[in-house]
Amino acid sequence: MAKNKVTRDRGQKTGDNFFRKTSKVGIKPSTSGEGSAKKKAFNKSKWRAEKYSFKKKLEKWNDKRTEYIRHGYCKEQNREKNQFDVNKIYEEEERREKGEANEEVIEQESGPKRRRKSFKERMQEERDEKEAKRAEFLRKKAEKEEALRKYHKEKLEKFKKLNKKTKKGQPVMKGRIEYLLEKIQRSVSASAT
Template identity: 50%
Template sequence: MKHKVESWEERRKKAIVRGYNKERSGDKTTFDVSKIYDEEERRMEEDDGNKRCKVFKKPHEQFLEKKEEKRRKREEFLKAKAEKEKAMENCKKRKVEKYKKLNRKTRRGQPIMKERMEYLLEKIQKSIDA
């Protein structure tokens, strides 16, 4: 890549020197370097704009498509991650509730059977419905 840039700079310098010599040999009066630079840059912009559109159009479109695909995949990944975290949070919440229900004790340390019976009843009802 560096080689290409250097060769481009060389060609540009040669073109400017050529323009300078042409201007100098054709007109023996005054000489304006800024005029040559402005003309050369204007011509380079025109050429560069046309070539760039034709040559780099397809690779540029492919690059944009890949970029869009990457962005879309990232969004899907983040969405799936959020859903997974939400599901894990719900599971943890149910687990904590179940633990609280089943492990309640009286003052003397005896388990409260009412909570356990309700849990078993809910479990049976869910299995019948499903």
């Protein structure tokens, strides 16, 4: 009690609020009127426990696993519900009996029945498809080789024209000028068409 009196006296003497006691321990008196926007203190031991604890990691893994299993179960339920509906079948049967059948059902029933292909026929079709694919592949391969051969031939001719040298090692300009002329003519003919 005497100590409180001393601190109050000191505060009154200096005119300083530093030594005054507040009603709540650990909280500074607010200068503005906002008491609701207080920042929570950081708890390092709790953070460490959550970050490095094996128990917490195991709990997170279990939560993820149960969520994954629950999701898979709900997905399977929806799939089954959408695939097979007994009530629909009963309703269609009742309509048929009454003569109110859907047009789609009538078309399916009255349509020609297909004969299943025998094993030999299916194998023959597969062989034919394979042979057609192989022929197409070989044709494309031959076209590529021909285009490549043509490209290399043109490249070699261009190289010979542009790299001719005189006896003294000077470039021959005749070939270069001819090449430029051909290039201009090709561009003009391409733009004209």
